[in-house]
Amino acid sequence: xxxxxxxxxxxxxxxxxxxxxxxxxxxxxxxxxxxxxxxxxxxxxxxxxxxxxxxxxxxxxxxxxxxxxxxxxxxxxxxxxxxxxxxxxxxxxxxxxxxxxxxxxxxxxxxxxxxxxxxxxxxxxxxxxxxxxxxxxxxxxxxxxxxxxxxxxxxxxxxxxxxxxxxxxxxxxxxxxxxxxxxxxxxxxxxxxxxxxxxxxxxxxxxxxxxxxxxxxxxxxxxxxxxxxxxxxxxxxxxxxxxxxxxxxxxxxxxxxxxxxxxxxxxxxxxxxxxxxxxxxxxxxxxxxxxxxxxxxxxxxxxxxxxxxxxxxxxxxxxxxxxxxxxxxxxxxxxxxxxxxxxxxxxxxxxxxxxxxxxxxxxxxxxxxxxxxxxxxxxxxxxxxxxxxxxxxxxxxxxxxxxxxxxxxxxxxxxxxxxxxxxxxxxxxxxxxxxxxxxxxxxxxxxxxxxxxxxxxxxxxxxxxxxxxxxxxxxxxxxxxxxxxxxxxxxxxxxxxxxxxxxxxxxxxxxxxxxxxxxxxxxxxxxxxxxxxx
Numbered sequence: 001x002x003x004x005x006x007x008x009x010x011x012x013x014x015x016x017x018x019x020x021x022x023x024x025x026x027x028x029x030x031x032x033x034x035x036x037x038x039x040x041x042x043x044x045x046x047x048x049x050x051x052x053x054x055x056x057x058x059x060x061x062x063x064x065x066x067x068x069x070x071x072x073x074x075x076x077x078x079x080x081x082x083x084x085x086x087x088x089x090x091x092x093x094x095x096x097x098x099x100x101x102x103x104x105x106x107x108x109x110x111x112x113x114x115x116x117x118x119x120x121x122x123x124x125x126x127x128x129x130x131x132x133x134x135x136x137x138x139x140x141x142x143x144x145x146x147x148x149x150x151x152x153x154x155x156x157x158x159x160x161x162x163x164x165x166x167x168x169x170x171x172x173x174x175x176x177x178x179x180x181x182x183x184x185x186x187x188x189x190x191x192x193x194x195x196x197x198x199x200x201x202x203x204x205x206x207x208x209x210x211x212x213x214x215x216x217x218x219x220x221x222x223x224x225x226x227x228x229x230x231x232x233x234x235x236x237x238x239x240x241x242x243x244x245x246x247x248x249x250x251x252x253x254x255x256x257x258x259x260x261x262x263x264x265x266x267x268x269x270x271x272x273x274x275x276x277x278x279x280x281x282x283x284x285x286x287x288x289x290x291x292x293x294x295x296x297x298x299x300x301x302x303x304x305x306x307x308x309x310x311x312x313x314x315x316x317x318x319x320x321x322x323x324x325x326x327x328x329x330x331x332x333x334x335x336x337x338x339x340x341x342x343x344x345x346x347x348x349x350x351x352x353x354x355x356x357x358x359x360x361x362x363x364x365x366x367x368x369x370x371x372x373x374x375x376x377x378x379x380x381x382x383x384x385x386x387x388x389x390x391x392x393x394x395x396x397x398x399x400x401x402x403x404x405x406x407x408x409x410x411x412x413x414x415x416x417x418x419x420x421x422x423x424x425x426x427x428x429x430x431x432x433x434x435x436x437x438x439x440x441x442x443x444x445x446x447x448x449x450x451x452x453x454x455x456x457x458x459x460x461x462x463x464x465x466x467x468x469x470x471x472x473x474x475x476x477x478x479x480x481x482x483x484x485x486x487x488x489x490x491x492x493x494x495x496x497x498x499x500x501x502x503x504x505x506x507x508x509x510x511x512x513x514x515x516x517x518x519x520x521x522x523x524x525x526x527x528x529x530x531x532x533x534x
Contacts, residue, residue, distance in 0.1 A: 021126070023066035033075040033115075036060035037082025043163035044087060045440035050167040053160055056083075057189025060111070061136050062197065064118040066126075076115020080108025087158055090438040107158065110147040114139060121518050123525040133190030133216070135518045140186035141179050142515030145508055148410070152359040156409040157441070160185040165444035168224040170473050173452040175227060176507035177411055177500040181448070183511055184220055191217045229451055229472035236493045238398045238424070241284035241317075242460045242468070242477075243268045245293060246484040247432045258295040261462070262304060264484065265293045266311045272486050273314040282488055284317050285397035290460040291322035291335065291404050292430040298338075299346060300326055312342040318395050320402065322428045322460075325353075333382045335362065337402040337428055339393055350394055353387025354404040355413055390416035398424045398493055401455070405429040408445045408459075411505070418453045418501050423493035425449055425457035432463045436481040439465040447473040454498045456491040 024032065039056035042049045060079045064072040084107040085100075092100030117139050125132040140160060148156040156162075161181035164170050169184045176183075195213045245264030248257045269289075275281035296304040298321070312319050318341045325334040335357065339350035354362075362384035390413070391402035401422025407413045408427045417425065427446050431439045443465055450457040450469040457469040467478035468489045477487040500507070 021066065024062060026071075029063040029067070029075055030078065032059045032063040033078040034082050036063065037079040037084075037111075040079070040083045040158075040160075040163070041087055044158070045165065045444050046437045048166055050164050050169075053163045053185045054189035054192055057136065057140065057160070057186045058193040058196070060115065061118050061190065061193050064115040065197070066122045067119045069116045069119055072119025073112040073116040076118070077108050077112035079115070080111030081105070083111070084108050084158060087441075090434040103155070107147065107155065110143055113146070114143040117143070117515075117519060120526075121522040123529065124518060124522040127525065129194065132194045133187050134514075136190030136193065137183040137187035138511050138515040138518060141183050141508060141511040144182055145179070145512045153356055154410075157406075159409075161448060162409075162441065162444050165447045165473065168221055170448060170451055171224040171227040171229050173448050174229055174454065174498045174500055176503065177415075177452050178448060179411075179508035179511055180500070184223065188217055188220050191220070230454065237490045238285045238493060239282050239488065239490050240424075240458065240468075241269075241272060241287045241315075241486060241488045242458060242466045242479075243272070243287060243289050243293075244461055244464060244466045244479050244483075244485045244487075245289070246463055246482065259304075261292070262294045262296060262307060265289050266307045268484060268486050269311040269319070270314050272488075273311075273316075276315070282490075284315065284488055286395050286400075287312075287315055287317050287319040288426055288428070288458065288460045289319060289321050290430060290462045290466070291337075291428040292324065292432075292462060294321055294323045296324075297326045298323055298340075299348075305345065308340050309345055312340050312345075316342050318342065318347075318397075320393070320395065320400065320426065320428070322404070322430070328385065331382050332385045334387070335384050335404055336387075337391060337393065337404060337426075339395055341396075352389075352391035352393055352402045352404075354384065354407065355387045355390075356407050356410060357384040357386055358406055390420045392417050392420035392422055401425045403427055406442075408442065408449060411508075414449050415453070415501060415504060418455060418497070421495075422455065423495055424491060425453065425455045427457065427459040429459060430462045431465075431481075436465065439463075439481060443467060443469075443475065443478070447475065452498065452500045453494075454496060454501070455494045458491070 023029065036056045036059035039052040039059060043053035060076065063075045081104065085104040088100060088104050091103060121135055125135055144159050148154040159178055159182055161178035164181055164185060169181055172180050172184050191213050195210060243265050245261065245268050248260045269287060272281060276283045294304055294308065298305040298308050308319065308321060318339050321338045321340050323336050323338050325336050335354040337352040339347045341347050393400045393402055399421050401417025403413055403417065429442060439461060443459055446457050446459045447469050450471050451473045454471050456471055460466050464479045464481035464483060466487065468476045468491065471494065477489055479485040479487060
């Protein structure tokens with residue numbers, strides 16, 4: 001037994017995890033990595049088995065522990081493919097397999113980095129076993145912080161936090177946003193790993209660390225429900241109608257019948273106006289149409305503008321329209337939320353342009369190079385121009401925090417609306433090119449944002465799933481997929497700030513800094529071991 005093994009034995013109360021301080025045998029590590037990815041997958045909607053997220057974290061950490069960096073990266077990559085390939089399967093429904101494959105492999109690459117980092121910190125957690133859960137948690141936050149921002153602004157889909165929409169850990173979002181929820185999930189996974197990674201053939205003296213770790217796991221799970229959730233400030237209510245007009249057919253060519261899509265939303269609003277006049281439905285103070293509900297620019301096409309005006313005048317309430325606007329330059333377009341007022345028409349003072357267009361879907365970076373990889377990029381004929389200001393819109397009855405489609409996954413874009421005065425969060429989205437799994441994954445993000453900022457929220461989709469979310473994360477009035485629907489609910493407005501809103505990015509910065517410190521600490525131990533191998 002080496003000196004390091006003796007130290008490890010003392011640190012674990014005489015229970016050495018693995019003979020000779022060796023990693024898991026490869027014949028166990030590979031299945032563990034694959035099972036890790038699958039466990040993480042099943043934690044997300046539409047499956048929603050949230051307890052499997054910590055299990056997946058534990059399995060990946062166990063597979064990579066004490067391995068060489070390349071082996072750790074390889075195992076992390078296997079877990080990433082097992083997670084992201086099926087999680088993002090909806091991206092191949094109408095664009096072919098290549099974009100889906102490239103995106104899945106890119107996302108898996110970040111779990112490869114996580115696997116390498118997990119292998120790197122092995123000497124640190126072997127020496128300080130009590131720190132293993134903490135190190136596991138901060139490494140996950142660091143990995144997600146990197147993945148959420150790179151390349152081309154990042155792609156936060158598949159964050160651990162977004163798997164916890166029905167979990168007691170969701171309320172932690174009110175304290176530290178998505179990064180804190182991710183940390184708590186990974187911390188729980190680290191505790192599970194620390195419990196399991198010991199020599200159970202030597203039961204003497206095990207009860208104390210086992211009892212302590214079990215108590216720590218219970219404390220983590222109990223922390224969420226202890227956080228109060230609800231509307232921050234405010235108290236006024238507003239009646240809101242979501243109009244889900246549906247499309248003639250799903251797929252990328254849904255907007256080949258753009259007039260039909262617009263007509264669906266106009267006609268559904270006119271029908272709602274008839275129900276209001278008949279007294280069978282409450283009169284809404286605000287109507288929300290989804291993203292792409294008018295792919296015909298209503299500011300330049302008189303016919304489209306007249307139809308929206310007809311709907312707004314009939315319902316007697318402002319309509320937030322999801323519109324594609326031409327310009328500002330030649331060959332450029334904007335994905336916008338535009339307020340249309342009864343008796344007045346388009347209110348150009350209350351217009352939000354999507355700040356984070358999706359690369360290779362709404363614009364094509366490095367188009368000439370991308371075309372060499374796939375000619376599918378030429379489906380994007382015009383590049384969407386990003387907006388520059390947060391989506392804070394004064395609708396009259398309420399100040400809205402508008403974000404469009406995938407923007408709900410980005411912490412700063414949502415927070416900017418709340419710090420700008422939003423009383424109600426609105427997510428306009430178009431799921432006609434995807435499927436119900438993608439829509440439910442997106443609704444899980446809306447639930448987290450509602451808790452994070454203490455704001456009632458809603459998601460309005462062209463085809464579903466649409467619905468209202470209370471500030472404690474509960475969903476009301478959820479619609480079906482690929483169907484027309486109109487849902488009307490009263491929503492309570494908020495004007496205060498949660499700790500997460502106030503703290504902003506700093507919880508993530510602090511946790512990511514701890515991840516860097518852990519990597520640096522492991523480097524020091526490795527240098528010492530190399531200098532004194534005895």
